[in-house]
Every structure is written in structure tokens, then in C-alpha cells.
Amino acid sequence: MMDFIxxxxxxxxxxxxVILVAIGSLFMQGLNFGIDFRGGTLLQLKFxxxxxxxxxxxxxxxxxxxxxxxxxxxxxSFIIKTAELxxxxxxxxLQTLESKIGKFTLLRSESVGPVIGDELRRVGLxxxxxxxxxxxxxxxxxxxxxxxxxxxxxxxxxxxxTVGFFSLFQYEVDLTFIAxxxxxxxYSINDTxxxxxxxxxxxxxxxKEELAALVNKSIKQNLVRSINTSLSVxxxxxxxxxxxxxxxxxxxxxxxxGVTAGVYSSIFIASALWYDFVPTVKGQKxxxxx
Amino acid sequence: xxGEKIFALIIITVLIIGGAFWAANPIQNNLKLGLDLKxxxxxxxxxxxxxxxxxxxxxxxxMRTRVDSLGVTEPVIQREGKDRVVLEIxxxxxxxxxxxxxxxxxxxxxxxxxxxVILTGKDLAEAQEAKDPQTGEVYVGLKFKPEGTKRFAxxxxxxxxxxxxxxxxxxxxxxxxxxxxxxxxxMPYVSEPIPSGEARISGGYETLEDARKIxxxxxxxxxxxxxxxxxxxxxxxxxxxxxVEKSKxxxxxxxxxxxxxxxxxxRVPGIIADLSxxxxxxxxxxxxxxxxxxxxxxxxxxxxxxxxxxxxxxILVYERLKxxxxxxxxxxxxxxxxxxxxxxxxxxxxxTTLLAAAVLFFLGSGSIKGFAVTLSIxxxxxxxxxxxxxxxxxKALADSGLVKNTKLYGA
Numbered sequence: 283m284m285d286f287i288x289x290x291x292x293x294x295x296x297x298x299x300v301i302l303v304a305i306g307s308l309f310m311q312g313l314n315f316g317i318d319f320r321g322g323t324l325l326q327l328k329f330x331x332x333x334x335x336x337x338x339x340x341x342x343x344x345x346x347x348x349x350x351x352x353x354x355x356x357x358x359s360f361i362i363k364t365a366e367l368x369x370x371x372x373x374x375x376l377q378t379l380e381s382k383i384g385k386f387t388l389l390r391s392e393s394v395g396p397v398i399g400d401e402l403r404r405v406g407l408x409x410x411x412x413x414x415x416x417x418x419x420x421x422x423x424x425x426x427x428x429x430x431x432x433x434x435x436x437x438x439x440x441x442x443x444t445v446g447f448f449s450l451f452q453y454e455v456d457l458t459f460i461a462x463x464x465x466x467x468x469y470s471i472n473d474t475x476x477x478x479x480x481x482x483x484x485x486x487x488x489x490k491e492e493l494a495a496l497v498n499k500s501i502k503q504n505l506v507r508s509i510n511t512s513l514s515v516x517x518x519x520x521x522x523x524x525x526x527x528x529x530x531x532x533x534x535x536x537x538x539x540g541v542t543a544g545v546y547s548s549i550f551i552a553s554a555l556w557y558d559f560v561p562t563v564k565g566q567k568x569x570x571x572x
Numbered sequence: 573x574x575g576e577k578i579f580a581l582i583i584i585t586v587l588i589i590g591g592a593f594w595a596a597n598p599i600q601n602n603l604k605l606g607l608d609l610k611x612x613x614x615x616x617x618x619x620x621x622x623x624x625x626x627x628x629x630x631x632x633x634x635m636r637t638r639v640d641s642l643g644v645t646e647p648v649i650q651r652e653g654k655d656r657v658v659l660e661i662x663x664x665x666x667x668x669x670x671x672x673x674x675x676x677x678x679x680x681x682x683x684x685x686x687x688x689v690i691l692t693g694k695d696l697a698e699a700q701e702a703k704d705p706q707t708g709e710v711y712v713g714l715k716f717k718p719e720g721t722k723r724f725a726x727x728x729x730x731x732x733x734x735x736x737x738x739x740x741x742x743x744x745x746x747x748x749x750x751x752x753x754x755x756x757x758x759m760p761y762v763s764e765p766i767p768s769g770e771a772r773i774s775g776g777y778e779t780l781e782d783a784r785k786i787x788x789x790x791x792x793x794x795x796x797x798x799x800x801x802x803x804x805x806x807x808x809x810x811x812x813x814x815x816v817e818k819s820k821x822x823x824x825x826x827x828x829x830x831x832x833x834x835x836x837x838x839r840v841p842g843i844i845a846d847l848s849x850x851x852x853x854x855x856x857x858x859x860x861x862x863x864x865x866x867x868x869x870x871x872x873x874x875x876x877x878x879x880x881x882x883x884x885x886x887i888l889v890y891e892r893l894k895x896x897x898x899x900x901x902x903x904x905x906x907x908x909x910x911x912x913x914x915x916x917x918x919x920x921x922x923x924t925t926l927l928a929a930a931v932l933f934f935l936g937s938g939s940i941k942g943f944a945v946t947l948s949i950x951x952x953x954x955x956x957x958x959x960x961x962x963x964x965x966x967k968a969l970a971d972s973g974l975v976k977n978t979k980l981y982g983a
Contacts, residue, residue: 326811328810369671369672369675369801373668387808387810388667388668388806388808389807389808389810389811390805390806390807390808390811391667391804391805391806392804392805392806393801393803393804393805394802394803395618395800395801395802395803397618397802398616398802398803405935405936408935409931409932409935409936412931412935413927413928413931413932416927416930416931417924417927417928420923420924420927421924424920457939457940458870458873458939458940458943460936460940461870461873461874461932461936461940461943461944464928464929464931464932465874465877465928465947467928468924468925468927468928468929468947469877469880469925471921471924471925471928472881472884472921472922472924472925473921475917475920475921475924476888476917476920476921479916479917479920479921480917483913503895504891506891507884507887507888507891510833510837510887510891511880511883511884511887513833514830514833514834514879514880514883514884514887515877515880515883517826517829517830517833518822518823518826518827518829518830518876518877518879518880519826519876520826521822521823521825521826521829522819522822522826522873522876524822525818525821525822525825526818526819526822527814527815527818527819527869529608529815529869530815530819530822530869530870530872530873533870533873534873537877
């Protein structure tokens with residue numbers, strides 16, 4: 283049988299390494315904020331002529347000093363992201379692209395002012411904090427405070443890993459990323475609660491059991507459920523990642539990373555943390571009665 | 573009793589599968605799709621300076637007139653926060669000119685050559701394009717409100733008396749300049765005092781269509797305060813359709829994978845899980861239809877994620893059932909025990925997720941809100957199916973005696 287509590291130092295260490303990498307990356311290179319956060323203009327074009335290269339587009343953009351803009355090919359269309367362009371300038375840029383390269387359809391255009399980006403960052407952070415506080419309150423009411431703290435630490439673990447992953451690979455962070463992180467939080471806490479719920483139940487049933495063994499048993503009883511549920515969610519996310527369009531790609535990627543971190547943290551970290559929070563009477567094993 | 577239960581089970585199965593086939597098309601055709609899925613324009617306007625409620629109401633009215641002139645169906649124009657207005661215009665041919673029209677100030681001013689403002693757009697009662705039957709000249713006819721009429725009469729009378737015409741020589745100062753968005757569009761000479769409150773702007777237009785555009789701008793009025801476009805997004809219809817097709821495909825494959833997995837892993841309960849997933853999807857989509865929710869791309873993602881919650885409810889119940897059976901309980905007792913124990917877990921775990929969704933709903937805007945709505949409704953639906961449907965069918969199955977071998981329940 284797997285010893286989740288006895289070997290918890292190993293699991294902690296593993297998580298700590300990943301978290302340090304995540305935080306390190308966040309400090310070193312930060313996040314690659316999309317135009318939702320930074321403000322800017324996005325143009326997605328599909329040229330009628332096939333075989334257009336990014337170099338051609340860059341050359342055309344040079345006239346406006348925009349050759350350093352991010353350029354990305356998505357199937358048969360191009361996504362250009364620049365600093366925020368005025369309506370007139372955007373029209374100029376589009377006209378130049380048409381005359382220099384050829385006719386195209388404008389599939390998508392987005393322009394976001396800097397105010398929106400600031401607001402989004404503020405609201406996003408606020409949403410995270412409020413959600414976390416509400417969840418601690420709920421868990422404290424339904425369980426007890428120590429469970430709440432352990433759950434929130436596990437949740438932060440998942441959120442940091444997901445954000446760090448996006449920082450490490452410099453994937454773009456946009457509006458849907460906030461939604462992804464919040465859902466990850468929802469899932470993570472859900473996963474953790476299911477195990478805590480089992481511990482709570484076993485605390486009543488197995489009064490003679492040693493606490494470490496009791497927690498181990500609770501985790502084990504839930505192992506199949508944790509894995510099966512995460513697998514089911516992963517099925518949907520992989521389908522969305524592979525078959526879904528450009529817009530949902532990073533959303534599903536973020537979710538996938540978060541859900542993976544969430545399974546790990548709820549099995550290996552959350553209950554172990556709670557176990558460590560339960561005070562020990564000197565020289566004695568931890569009591570079952572809390 | 574046994575026969576009854578078997579009959580009920582058959583009816584339920586037929587109803588769910590039949591319902592899915594029957595509802596597939598109506599749901600697809602009637603679900604309101606967001607701009608990201610069907611194509612359209614979203615514009616967020618920020619009113620500048622100190623803004624009153626009345627100003628915002630007026631801006632919304634003006635925007636409505638402008639958007640209506642584009643001839644689109646179901647535009648959504650609403651206030652956001654204290655000083656913002658959001659416009660959502662679906663299915664539009666030329667997003668660019670729509671955004672330009674929306675962003676137009678339409679600040680109309682009549683000024684003397686000394687720069688004194690005689691009238692503004694607020695004094696305007698009517699603006700109509702027309703063609704002079706005699707000269708064929710295209711013009712925009714203006715009619716002023718009583719207050720404006722009075723001031724216009726005074727100003728014209730004053731100009732005529734102050735700068736009398738000597739012979740053919742027209743005094744420069746006897747002109748009135750008409751500004752639209754700080755650009756002179758006309759500078760007519762005041763030949764006589766105009767007490768009637770009617771004036772013409774002519775000369776600047778090539779076609780009647782040009783005049784119509786100006787008249788429309790004037791009619792839809794001058795904005796009470798300047799507005800700035802702080803955000804605009806437009807999605808072409810092809811990209812939208814593409815997204816719908818791709819998400820549909822992803823949803824189908826994702827669901828299929830889950831259903832096969834559940835069937836293989838849980839056997840008999842797996843069938844119930846699959847039926848509950850179909851029922852759940854119908855329920856969720858039905859509610860979205862009923863409350864006229866708009867389905868956006870993140871909304872689809874929310875739907876798919878809540879499917880995960882529904883599966884989770886099933887898994888929690890069946891895992892418990894398995895345990896209880898292994899502990900030596902009879903099938904019926906195991907179902908009861910499994911249910912009552914799984915239920916608190918389902919409740920606690922779902923409420924915490926619901927909290928996150930609620931926060932998103934209240935703080936988020938636009939598509940994030942849509943995501944929160946589908947996720948929350950999804951969670952509620954999954955709890956509902958778990959406590960009613962799964963429970964009933966499991967019990968009916970046990971009572972019917974169709975499947976007695978507890979191994980088939982995972983024991």
C-alpha cells in the first residue's frame with residue numbers, strides 16, 4: 283500500500299521544486315500577456331492567395347514601424363498583434379497589406395485600450411482572492427478551519443503551477459486564462475474536499491485508528507474516484523485541445539495543467555498538510571479525536 | 573412490482589434517447605449564439621468627463637438609433653458600470669463602418685464668424701435628406717426646436733442688420749459656419765433673417781445617399797458628452813462558424829470518450845451514467861434555451877467542464893456502492909448507504925465550485941459571465957440528476973431484479 287502520509291516529505295519536496303521553478307520563471311520572464319491585458323490590436327487575416335509567408339507580412343508592416351509585432355500562423359490564416367492602433371491607422375495598415383500582398387478576408391479584429399487591461403488584471407486578482415476567502419469560510423463552516431487552510435494551500439499550489447507553466451513556455455495569457463484558473467481552483471478544491479470529506483467520516487468511524495493510517499486509508503478509498511473523475515475531465519479537455527479552435531486551445535491547456543496539478547495536490551499534498559496542522563501532544567502519536 | 577419497474581426503466585431509457593434525437597435540432601437552431609460564434613461586433617464606449625445617468629440614457633438612445641440604421645436584428649446595447657456603454661451587434665456585413673458610425677461624435681454646431689455658437693445639435697428637431705425638385709441639388713433640411721428657432725431667428729436678424737449688403741459684395745462676416753465634429757461642412761451666406769426655424773445644408777453632397785448619412789448622424793443627435801471607444805472586437809461569420817463546428821466536434825468526442833470509459837469501467841452503473849449524461853445535457857441546454865442565455869465559446873467550455881461534474885457525481889455514487897457491496901451489504905442496502913454517503917460529498921464539493929463560478933459571474937463581464945452561467949447551471953443540473961435520476965434508476969434496477977449479480981455493479 284502506498285504510504286501517502288509517511289512519505290509526505292518526498293511529495294512536499296517534489297511540489298516545492300515545481301513551485302520554485304514556476305515562481306523563478308515568473309520572476310525571470312513574467313507572463314506573456316495578450317492584448318486583453320496589455321491593450322493592443324489583433325488582426326486575423328486570411329489571404330486569398332496561398333503560400334504567403336510571415337516575412338512578406340512583416341515587410342509590409344515595416345512601413346508603419348510595426349515589423350516587431352507578434353505574428354502567428356493559424357492554419358490558413360495569420361494573426362497579427364500590435365500595439366493599440368487607432369481606427370485610422372488600422373485602416374491604413376489593412377490597406378497597405380492588401381496592396382502589397384493581396385486580397386484577404388478580415389476574420390477577426392480586436393482592439394483593447396490600456397484601461398481595460400489594467401481593470402482586467404485587478405478584477406482577475408480580486409476574483410481569485412474573493413473566491414479563496416469564500417471557500418475558506420464554507421469549508422470552515424462545514425469542516426473546520428484547518429481543513430480550510432490546507433485546501434487553500436493546495437489550491438494555491440495548483441494555481442501557481444498553472445500560472446508558472448504559462449510563464450515558463452511563454453504561452454499567451456488572455457481573458458479566458460482567468461476563467462481557466464478559476465475553474466482549476468473550483469476543481470482543485472472539489473477534489474480536495476472529497477478526500478477531506480472521507481477523512482471527516484472516518485474520524486467518526488475509526489476511533490481506534492492512528493491518525494496517519496486513517497488519513498492514508500481515506501486517500502486510498504478515494505483514489506479510484508480521483509483518478510476516474512480527472513480522467514473524464516481530461517477526455518473533454520484533450521478533445522477541446524486537439525479538435526477545438528484557436529480560441530479555446532490555451533484555455534484547455536491551462537485547465538489540463540491545472541487539473542493534473544489538482545489531482546496530485548489533492549492526493550499527495552492537501553491531506554498531508556492537514557495532518558501536519560493537527561497539533562501533536564509531546565512524545566505521543568497524534569490522537570484521532572480532533 | 574417487478575414488472576412495473578422494468579416497464580418504468582424501459583420507458584425512461586426510450587424517453588431519454590428519443591428525447592435526445594428529438595431535441596437535437598430544435599436546440600441547435602434555437603440556442604442564441606454569442607458574437608464569437610456567429611460573428612458580429614462588440615464595442616465598449618467610455619463616456620468622458622462627469623457623466624450623469626441622463627447622459628448615459630441619452631447615449632444609449634442615440635446608439636440605438638445609429639445601430640438600427642444598420643438594419644441588424646437583436647442588437648444589445650446596455651450600460652456597464654457608471655460611465656460605460658457596451659454594444660453587441662450580431663451578424664453584420666461590414667464591421668468596420670459600423671464601428672466608425674458608432675464612434676462618431678455627431679457634434680453639430682452653428683457658429684458665427686466670430687466663433688460664437690448659435691445652435692448645437694440639441695436644438696435640432698429634425699434632419700431629413702432631400703432633393704430640390706427644381707435644381708436637382710441634394711440637401712439636408714433642418715428643423716429647429718422652438719428654443720433653437722428663436723435663437724436662429726435672432727442671430728440671422730442680427731447678422732443681416734450688422735453687415736448690410738452693399739451691391740453684390742457679400743460681407744465675410746455674414747456667413748454662418750456649420751460644424752460637424754469640428755469640421756466645417758457648410759458655410760452658407762445669410763441672405764435674409766430666418767424666423768421659420770428651417771434651414772438647409774446643401775452643396776456638400778454628391779448623392780442622396782451621402783446626404784442620408786449626414787441626416788442620420790444629425791438625427792441620431794449629438795452625444796451629450798464625448799465618448800471614446802476603449803474596446804472593440806469583431807469576428808467574421810466564417811471564423812464563428814468554424815468555431816461552432818470545431819467545438820461541436822470536440823464536445824461530441826469528449827462526451828463519447830467519457831461514455832465509453834464509464835461503460836467499460838462501471839458496467840451496469842456505467843449505462844446509467846451514460847443515460848444520466850444525456851439527460852443532463854438535455855436539461856442544461858433546455859434551461860439555457862428557456863432563460864435565453866447566449867452561448868459563447870467560453871460558455872461551451874463551461875458546459876463541457878460541468879459534464880465533468882456530472883460524471884463525478886456518478887463516479888462518487890458508484891465507488892461508494894462498490895465499497896458497500898464489498899463490505900457485504902445487500903444490493904438494495906448498498907444503494908441506500910452509497911447514496912446517502914455520496915450525497916454530502918457531492919454537495920460540499922459542488923458548493924465550493926459554485927462559489928468560484930458565482931465570483932466569476934459577479935466580477936466578470938461578457939464571455940466570462942457566459943462561462944460562469946453555463947458552469948453554475950451545469951453544476952446545479954448535475955446535482956439534480958445525481959439525487960433524482962441516478963438514485964431512482966439504480967433503485968428501480970435493483971427492484972426489477974433484472975441484474976442481480978453484484979459483480980456487474982463493480983463488487
